[in-house]
Amino acid sequence: MVGNIEPRKRGRQSRAKATEDAIVESVARFLEEVGLEPLTTNKIAERAGVSIGSLYQYFPNKEAILVALIRRERSLLLADVAAIADSGASPQKKIERLIGAGIKHQFARPRLALALEYVERTVNLGEEAQDLERRLSEAVSGIVSLQFPGAGSHAPRDVVAMAQALINSSAMAGETDLQALRSRITKAVYGYLG
Numbered sequence: 001m002v003g004n005i006e007p008r009k010r011g012r013q014s015r016a017k018a019t020e021d022a023i024v025e026s027v028a029r030f031l032e033e034v035g036l037e038p039l040t041t042n043k044i045a046e047r048a049g050v051s052i053g054s055l056y057q058y059f060p061n062k063e064a065i066l067v068a069l070i071r072r073e074r075s076l077l078l079a080d081v082a083a084i085a086d087s088g089a090s091p092q093k094k095i096e097r098l099i100g101a102g103i104k105h106q107f108a109r110p111r112l113a114l115a116l117e118y119v120e121r122t123v124n125l126g127e128e129a130q131d132l133e134r135r136l137s138e139a140v141s142g143i144v145s146l147q148f149p150g151a152g153s154h155a156p157r158d159v160v161a162m163a164q165a166l167i168n169s170s171a172m173a174g175e176t177d178l179q180a181l182r183s184r185i186t187k188a189v190y191g192y193l194g
Contacts, residue, residue, distance in 0.1 A: 019048075019050060019054065019058065020058050020068075022048045022049065022050065023044060023045075023048045023050065023055055023058060023059065023065060024065060024068050024069050024072060025048075026044050026047035026048035027039070027044055027062075027065050027066060027069050028069055028109070028112050029047065030043065030044065030047060031111065031112050031115040031116070032109060032111045032112050032115075035115065036115055036118065036119065039062055040062065041055055041056070041059075041061065041062050041065075044062060044065060063123060066116075066119050066123065067123055067125070069116065070116055070119060070120055070123075070125070073105070073112075073113070073116060074132055076105065077101065077102075077105045078132070078135055078136070080101040080104070080105070081098065081101060081135075081136060081139045081140075082139065084097045084098055084101060084139070084143075085139040085142055085143060091143050091144075091146040091147035092147055094143045095143055095144070095147060095186075095189065095190075096182075096186060098139075098140065098143065098163075099163055099182055099185050099186055099189065100182060102163050102164065102167050102185075103167055103178055103181060103182055103185075106167045106168065106171050107167075107171060107175075107178060110171045113171065114168070114171060114172065117168065133157070133160075136160050137156045137157050137160060138156075140156040140159055140160055141155075141156035144156050144159060144193065147193070148193045148194070151193050151194075155192075155193060158192065159189055159192065159193070162185075162188055162189060162192060163185050163188075163189060166181070166184065166185050166188060167181070167185070
């Protein structure tokens, strides 16, 4: 995907914000119900209940709307991760809660999560994507270093990658037993950290 991925304007007043949110959420629902391939700005506007002109007041193209959706979903995950990292729980509980947060975000809307992972690989978010990885790794690093002080500098990144791979593959396979998934990921993470 190419083109401008920045919104044209941001809704400041409640009505404008509601319109912007409706456009972004209409894309989320479209991805869940139909998939990425047939997505067009006309279909987005129709689903959002806005004119195509209104849509273009906020976003220059569908890629910009997809990026807004990615940013929305990332901010939800990062907020959960930050809350876990800042909580007074033990490092072990924090690791378990981080795994739970990853599962929650993937399985709350699994078709959307998988579609957005594909979109993220096709849209060049550059430093923004690296910033997400850095922020996740920093949060995990603080937790892992308390529980496993000798784990090494690559451990946080490896733990995130391992958990993400297990969660994604389970979502693609149609996993329904999330407790069993959580148990498998916990075993894998603790096995790796030793």
